[in-house]
Every structure is written in C-alpha cells, then in structure tokens.
Amino acid sequence: MGVFASTDDPGSTGHEQVVFCQDKQTGLRAIIGIYSTALGPALGGTRFYPYASEEAALADVLDLSRGMAYKNALAGLDLGGGKAVIWGDPEQIKGEALLRAYGRFVETLGGRYYTACDVGTYVTDMDVIARETRYVTGRSVEHGGAGDSSVLTAWGVFQGMRAAAEHVWGSPTLSGRRVGVAGLGKVGKYLVGHLIADGAEVVATDLNPKALEWVRANHPQVELVEDASALVAADIDVYAPCALGGALNDDTVPALRARVVTGAANNQLAHPGIEKLLADRGILYAPDYVVNAGGVIQVADEIEGFNFDRAKLRATRIYDTTREILRLADDDGVPPAVAADRLAERRMAEIGRLRSIRLR
Numbered sequence: 001m002g003v004f005a006s007t008d009d010p011g012s013t014g015h016e017q018v019v020f021c022q023d024k025q026t027g028l029r030a031i032i033g034i035y036s037t038a039l040g041p042a043l044g045g046t047r048f049y050p051y052a053s054e055e056a057a058l059a060d061v062l063d064l065s066r067g068m069a070y071k072n073a074l075a076g077l078d079l080g081g082g083k084a085v086i087w088g089d090p091e092q093i094k095g096e097a098l099l100r101a102y103g104r105f106v107e108t109l110g111g112r113y114y115t116a117c118d119v120g121t122y123v124t125d126m127d128v129i130a131r132e133t134r135y136v137t138g139r140s141v142e143h144g145g146a147g148d149s150s151v152l153t154a155w156g157v158f159q160g161m162r163a164a165a166e167h168v169w170g171s172p173t174l175s176g177r178r179v180g181v182a183g184l185g186k187v188g189k190y191l192v193g194h195l196i197a198d199g200a201e202v203v204a205t206d207l208n209p210k211a212l213e214w215v216r217a218n219h220p221q222v223e224l225v226e227d228a229s230a231l232v233a234a235d236i237d238v239y240a241p242c243a244l245g246g247a248l249n250d251d252t253v254p255a256l257r258a259r260v261v262t263g264a265a266n267n268q269l270a271h272p273g274i275e276k277l278l279a280d281r282g283i284l285y286a287p288d289y290v291v292n293a294g295g296v297i298q299v300a301d302e303i304e305g306f307n308f309d310r311a312k313l314r315a316t317r318i319y320d321t322t323r324e325i326l327r328l329a330d331d332d333g334v335p336p337a338v339a340a341d342r343l344a345e346r347r348m349a350e351i352g353r354l355r356s357i358r359l360r
C-alpha cells in the first residue's frame with residue numbers, strides 16, 4: 001500500500017477531510033472527499049474516470065462531495081456528504097486487486113465515508129469493494145443490496161414534479177399536461193411510466209435508437225421528437241431533463257416553452273446565472289439535487305438492511321420537500337435553487353449542532 005495523506009488545507013473549500021490514496025502495483029489513484037459529517041457518515045459514490053490531471057480529479061471530488069452533503073441533507077437522511085474519484089481509465093485498469101485496494105482505503109476511514117456506484121462503477125464493483133470494507137452501499141440484491149437505484153430516482157422525480165405542478169397549476173398531478181422527457185435511459189423509462197399512469201401526455205427524445213424502440217414497444221402513445229432542441233421548442237408544459245448535465249443553458253432557456261422544469265439529470269444548470277434566467281422567464285425550476293435524491297435514498301437504506309417499502313416511503317417525501325422549497329422560495333423572493341441550499345444548510349446546522357450536547 002502506498003501513500004495515504006490528507007490535504008492540510010481543506011478549510012479553503014469548506015471540506016472536513018480530503019484523502020489521497022495510492023497503490024502503485026494496481027495503479028490505484030483515488031481521492032476521497034468528505035465535505036461534512038454534521039448529519040452522519042458521509043455517503044456518496046465513487047466516480048471512475050480518466051481525468052486529464054490530478055487537479056481536475058480533485059476539483060471534481062470537491063464539487064461532488066459538497067453536492068452530496070446538500071442532497072443527503074434535503075433527502076432527510078442521517079448522512080453527511082462525501083464522494084470519491086478514481087483517476088484512470090476503468091477500461092484499462094479496473095480489476096479485482098485495484099477495487100479491493102480501494103476498499104481497504106475506504107475501510108481505513110472507519111465509517112466516516114460510505115461509498116456507492118457512480119459514473120464508471122457498478123453494482124458488481126461494489127460487491128468486490130465490499131470484500132475489504134463494510135462501508136459500501138449500492139450492492140447487488142444477492143448481497144443484500146438495493147439493486148438498480150433508478151427505480152426510486154424516477155419515483156422521486158415524479159413526486160417533485162407533482163409538487164411543482166401543484167405550485168403552478170394548483171393540483172398535484174400531471175394529468176392533462178404535456179411533459180417532455182429528454183433521455184429515455186434507466187431513469188427516463190420509469191419516469192415515462194409514472195407520467196402515463198398519472199394521465200400525462202408524454203413527448204420524448206433520446207440519442208439511442210434502442211431506447212426509442214423500447215418506448216415505441218412499451219408506450220406507443222408517446223410522441224417522439226428528433227432531439228433535445230426540438231423538445232425544448234415543443235409545446236410542452238413540463239420539461240424533464242433526464243440525460244446529461246447542462247441541459248439548462250444560455251441557448252435552451254430562452255427557447256424553452258415549458259412552465260416547469262423537473263428532471264433527473266445531475267447539474268442541469270450550466271452556470272449559476274441560469275436560475276435567474278429561468279425565474280425571469282417565469283419558469284419554475286425544481287432543483288435537480290432535490291428531486292433526484294430517490295437513488296441515494298434507495299442505496300442509503302442498505303445501511304439499515306434494505307427494505308424497499310421503507311425506501312419508497314422516504315422517496316415519496318420528495319413531494320413534501322419540493323413543496324416546502326417552492327414555498328420558501330416565494331416567501332424569501334429567491335429562486336428555488338437558493339431556497340433549497342438554505343434549507344439544506346439549516347438542517348446541517350440545526351441537527352449537526354445537537355452533537356454538542358454531551359451524552360455522558
């Protein structure tokens with residue numbers, strides 16, 4: 001085992017701890033970022049990605065771990081925020097020894113950090129990592145895991161969308177609304193099912209012909225459009241970005257005809273000024289990290305011993321949280337993204353403070 005070091009200045013980014021891990025034999029170079037443990041152990045996935053540089057890997061883990069603290073806080077979890085990155089091409093270097101070396105580093109944190117899947121890591125990888133550490137979620141069903149997290153991610157997005165619909169049109173349903181879904185992947189497919197069951201008309205698009213085929217076969221009533229630009233310009237009431245980040249940018253927001261944006265994609269706002277642009281155009285944006293928390297709720301449930309019904313109940317509460325955020329945003333005269341951040345910070349401060357009450 002190689003280097004194990006913490007940066008001496010995590011305070012400059014507000015992080016509690018940043019740990020660099022290296023194992024030369026397997027080629028493992030990982031960084032674990034713990035933003036906050038105010039609410040409990042930090043939970044967040046491991047991204048395995050061929051970053052251009054160590055600086056790029058570090059910047060990503062700092063950003064992602066902070067995001068997880070806010071997401072977990074608003075999901076009502078007793079978990080803080082963390083994330084890890086493994087720097088390298090998973091196609092080239094991922095293997096049993098590397099994953100187990102990584103698992104041993106996670107174990108050394110003694111439960112301050114729980115890992116899970118992210119871009120480049122899968123349920124089967126978590127099963128391998130779990131051979132070295134207890135602090136891993138997102139495992140396979142045969143190992144007591146929650147399985148595919150997109151099930152409750154889609155359910156949570158649907159709940160957030162219901163709250164947004166109620167805020168704008170007075171009733172928590174998408175019945176009779178036209179909803180545009182961009183991205184018919186793992187989450188988008190489930191979301192389309194919930195929308196149709198609720199009585200919505202669905203317009204959708206995907207780059208992948210297989211995804212389009214799936215929709216034609218399973219939901220022939222869905223109208224398919226050529227690409228995301230066509231969807232943005234379409235006559236829709238709700239836009240649901242369910243593909244990649246940056247869906248809301250300087251080109252799409254001015255062209256958008258929907259009154260509401262609620263989708264699963266992470267980092268939908270291309271830059272911080274976009275939330276104001278949305279607000280100026282009278283478009284209600286339900287923050288991505290609030291409505292897409294169903295996945296983390298699902299994997300977090302494994303820590304207690306996975307129970308789908310309990311996790312689903314928690315994901316259903318995304319409806320209440322979204323409602324509260326939209327109300328707060330109106331009361332404070334700020335965009336919902338700002339209101340969400342404030343609510344998350346309040347929970348971290350209020351509940352985190354309780355630890356100062358000595359138990360013995």
Ligand SMILES: NC(=O)c1ccc[n+]([C@@H]2O[C@H](COP(=O)([O-])OP(=O)(O)OC[C@H]3O[C@@H](n4cnc5c(N)ncnc54)[C@H](O)[C@@H]3O)[C@@H](O)[C@H]2O)c1
Binds near residue numbers: 264
């Ligand atoms: N899966 C989860 O539990 C989960 C949890 C939280 C957030 N998210 C986020 O939700 C989004 C979707 O996740 P997923 O698991 O369904 O991913 P996925 O890879 O299964 O699906 C993404 C789909 O989007 C399509 N796509 C990509 N670019 C597109 C474009 N420009 N136009 C139209 N379609 C495009 C892809 O072909 C694919 O079918 C991602 O941003 C992900 O980070 C997922």
